[in-house]
Amino acid sequence: MNSFLRDISFGIRMLRKSPGFTLVAVISLAVGIGVNSTVFSFVNAIFFKPISISNSTGLVYVFAGDQRNRYRNTSYLNYIEFRKQNDVFSGLAAYAAPPMLMTTGEHTEAINSEVVSGNYFSVLDVSIHLGRPLTLEDEQISSTEPAVVVSDAFWRRRLNADPDILQRKLILNGNSFSVIGVAPANFAGLDSTVSTDVWIPITRWATIIRTTPPADNNATSDKNQANKTSRNESRLVSSENWLSMIGRLKPGTSFEQAQTALTTIASRLQTGNQAAEAKLEATLSPASAVHPEISEESPVALLILAVTSLILMICCVNVASLMLARAAARQKEFAVRIALGSSRGRLVRQLLTEAILLSLLGGILGFLLSYWTTRTVLRLIPTGDLGLSAGIAIDQRVLWFSFVISLLTALIFGLLPALNSFRADLVHSLAADSMSFGGVRRKINLRRTLVVVQIVASLVLLIGDGLFLRSFQKGLAIGENFRSDKILLLDLSPSQYGYAASYSATFYRELLNRVGAIPGVEAVTLANLIPLTMNRSTVNARIDGRNLESLQRAVISEGYFQTLRTPIVRGRDFDKSDDNSSRKVVIINEIMARTYWPGENPLGKTLHMSGAPHEIIGVVKDSAYNSFGKTSEPYLYAWLYQRLDDEKVSLIVRTATEPRTMIASVQREIKEKLEFAYRWELSSPTL
Numbered sequence: 001m002n003s004f005l006r007d008i009s010f011g012i013r014m015l016r017k018s019p020g021f022t023l024v025a026v027i028s029l030a031v032g033i034g035v036n037s038t039v040f041s042f043v044n045a046i047f048f049k050p051i052s053i054s055n056s057t058g059l060v061y062v063f064a065g066d067q068r069n070r071y072r073n074t075s076y077l078n079y080i081e082f083r084k085q086n087d088v089f090s091g092l093a094a095y096a097a098p099p100m101l102m103t104t105g106e107h108t109e110a111i112n113s114e115v116v117s118g119n120y121f122s123v124l125d126v127s128i129h130l131g132r133p134l135t136l137e138d139e140q141i142s143s144t145e146p147a148v149v150v151s152d153a154f155w156r157r158r159l160n161a162d163p164d165i166l167q168r169k170l171i172l173n174g175n176s177f178s179v180i181g182v183a184p185a186n187f188a189g190l191d192s193t194v195s196t197d198v199w200i201p202i203t204r205w206a207t208i209i210r211t212t213p214p215a216d217n218n219a220t221s222d223k224n225q226a227n228k229t230s231r232n233e234s235r236l237v238s239s240e241n242w243l244s245m246i247g248r249l250k251p252g253t254s255f256e257q258a259q260t261a262l263t264t265i266a267s268r269l270q271t272g273n274q275a276a277e278a279k280l281e282a283t284l285s286p287a288s289a290v291h292p293e294i295s296e297e298s299p300v301a302l303l304i305l306a307v308t309s310l311i312l313m314i315c316c317v318n319v320a321s322l323m324l325a326r327a328a329a330r331q332k333e334f335a336v337r338i339a340l341g342s343s344r345g346r347l348v349r350q351l352l353t354e355a356i357l358l359s360l361l362g363g364i365l366g367f368l369l370s371y372w373t374t375r376t377v378l379r380l381i382p383t384g385d386l387g388l389s390a391g392i393a394i395d396q397r398v399l400w401f402s403f404v405i406s407l408l409t410a411l412i413f414g415l416l417p418a419l420n421s422f423r424a425d426l427v428h429s430l431a432a433d434s435m436s437f438g439g440v441r442r443k444i445n446l447r448r449t450l451v452v453v454q455i456v457a458s459l460v461l462l463i464g465d466g467l468f469l470r471s472f473q474k475g476l477a478i479g480e481n482f483r484s485d486k487i488l489l490l491d492l493s494p495s496q497y498g499y500a501a502s503y504s505a506t507f508y509r510e511l512l513n514r515v516g517a518i519p520g521v522e523a524v525t526l527a528n529l530i531p532l533t534m535n536r537s538t539v540n541a542r543i544d545g546r547n548l549e550s551l552q553r554a555v556i557s558e559g560y561f562q563t564l565r566t567p568i569v570r571g572r573d574f575d576k577s578d579d580n581s582s583r584k585v586v587i588i589n590e591i592m593a594r595t596y597w598p599g600e601n602p603l604g605k606t607l608h609m610s611g612a613p614h615e616i617i618g619v620v621k622d623s624a625y626n627s628f629g630k631t632s633e634p635y636l637y638a639w640l641y642q643r644l645d646d647e648k649v650s651l652i653v654r655t656a657t658e659p660r661t662m663i664a665s666v667q668r669e670i671k672e673k674l675e676f677a678y679r680w681e682l683s684s685p686t687l
Helices: 002-017 019-048 076-085 120-124 152-157 202-207 221-228 231-236 255-266 298-329 331-339 344-380 396-420 426-430 433-479 505-516 590-596 659-673
Strands: 059-065 089-096 100-104 107-111 113-116 147-150 169-172 175-182 198-201 244-249 281-286 487-491 521-527 538-543 549-556 568-571 584-589 606-609 612-620 635-639 650-655
Touching: 002 019, 002 344, 019 298, 019 344, 019 396, 059 076, 059 255, 076 089, 076 231, 076 255, 089 120, 100 198, 113 202, 120 244, 147 169, 169 198, 198 202, 202 231, 244 255, 255 281, 298 331, 298 344, 298 396, 298 433, 331 344, 344 396, 487 659, 505 521, 505 650, 505 659, 538 635, 584 590, 590 612, 590 635, 650 659
Parallel strands: 113 198, 147 175, 549 635, 584 612
Antiparallel strands: 059 244, 059 281, 089 113, 089 244, 100 107, 100 169, 147 198, 169 175, 487 650, 521 549, 521 650, 538 549, 538 606, 568 612, 584 635, 606 612
8 A cells, every 4th residue: 555655646747747648648648538528418318317306116107009119108098998908117207397487476487297197206216305296186177276296396496486385376377376396306316318397197287278369350160169178178088198107016016027928908998099900018227227219229329438438549649658758858867767676567557557647637627627618518408398407417427437438548549658668678778879779779669569459549530520521511402491590489280289279361460560560570480390399290182193292281371482491492582362262282302303203394283191182382491400411302392271270380580689688679569469479588598
């Protein structure tokens, strides 16, 4: 032990004697370790991090899929049957994460929610910090106010850690909920990448509805009638597969026994798919492991880590070269120490100790760099669908990862130069330089080897960067036909948030006219999809007698191509004459025209979808759709006023100035037209 401490003391003195060498080596290692730790913090949160449950013994995910999709969710009806009929679980809970809005005064914001069965907290064995958890009694639909449990972070961040939080009222989706409990600080839901804010009983969420009719005197009577029921309520009696399940095995029940029991129950239930071959199959997976759907993508995570490890390798080779040069300069020192009785192993240990000191210093600095970089990146990630910031943190796993790679780097750049330094007869180094020619030559050869390794690693990274830049360049070419700057977005999808309101063509057109008349608004439109949000909408179409084709499509209103700066290269845009009383019309992109009508004029051609013929009236430039830089594919645009039953519609506003300066004006106009939506937050997206 004393010898080891002397090595450390001597190593510190030697590093202090060469501040330039020490500084360059530490910074090189810090960059490599910091980059790898930062990437690992993201990969860990997405791919490797299990649910944060203190007592995960016996917890299993339960899926009700079929041969085509084993890891599918289940319907509420099937969940109830699984819960009633099984005798292998002490409890089986269900959960989902629908969008939720919370209103405070004149301000409404989207929050992260989970709608759960009443036994959710008891199955997970999560003790409530304040108040009580949800229970099966809270599932009962009665005249009492529905209950909600809030997370500790939400309680502190949004509710100011109110000590009188219990029985406080929260307005969620336009309905009043009573807070009955605060979850513990170490629990934020079952999705490791999203921090849940509130938990609500499934049945109470499904039956709540804001009863105010839409602000449209021209709405048809049947649409006004739709306001009396909630679309979400139909989920309780339909075969829609929207719920995830998690259960806790009874003591003494094996995983295999549970699998057999659930398989038997599944054979008696319906899949919700009319295809006879779609036989329901139950699949179990331990909750202590990573979710199976995520684990299937683990090769992607390993590839990402492998690429970033090349950066660490380059940094290690740099430091190894420095260590090799420094060891060559200390040949006479080593020769004198050997002459005085030191063994070669003792000197190797000394050099390795110095390498470990350098790697630990680089690891500490790299860890701090990773902490700063991770926080910076998280601030740049937009909130909303990504929701990554909850699970990404510099936790113990990242700390241990940084420590381990610090030690590995010490072995990589320290051991090899140390061993190479003593291949020659160091005693002869006391003589003339010519006598050590062979040793110097070997060092030169090793340096050349390190340079070759560094060049190869750099070439791999450069080739990867080149491919990425090439894809980005292609994306820019497509992106020239799509402009995402100076855009405001507003979701007008009432059913998504539990509302039953729906709108007529007159309502939509009046809304567009009011917003379009605001000074500073250049163009405004409506669409069921926002480009570059990774959302997809497909439709089956039959083209020229071919088999059914699954095509991507968007449902849009007037002004769409003007708002997004997408040129029409053939034909015309939609206009007011295209309504439900006229023929159905669509517009397609260039690649669809080339794919299905090569060398022909597609205008006037007909395709059949949704049980009706649709005439092609225009062709637009290929654009960015689901993700930027991805190769374009056949795409068509349907006319909103011929598809008023479409559920999801968003308002897209192009402004002449900075979008955020226009939010108040746009909200003011919407307030007079749309009663329940005027408080909703507009956003200026980063696309």
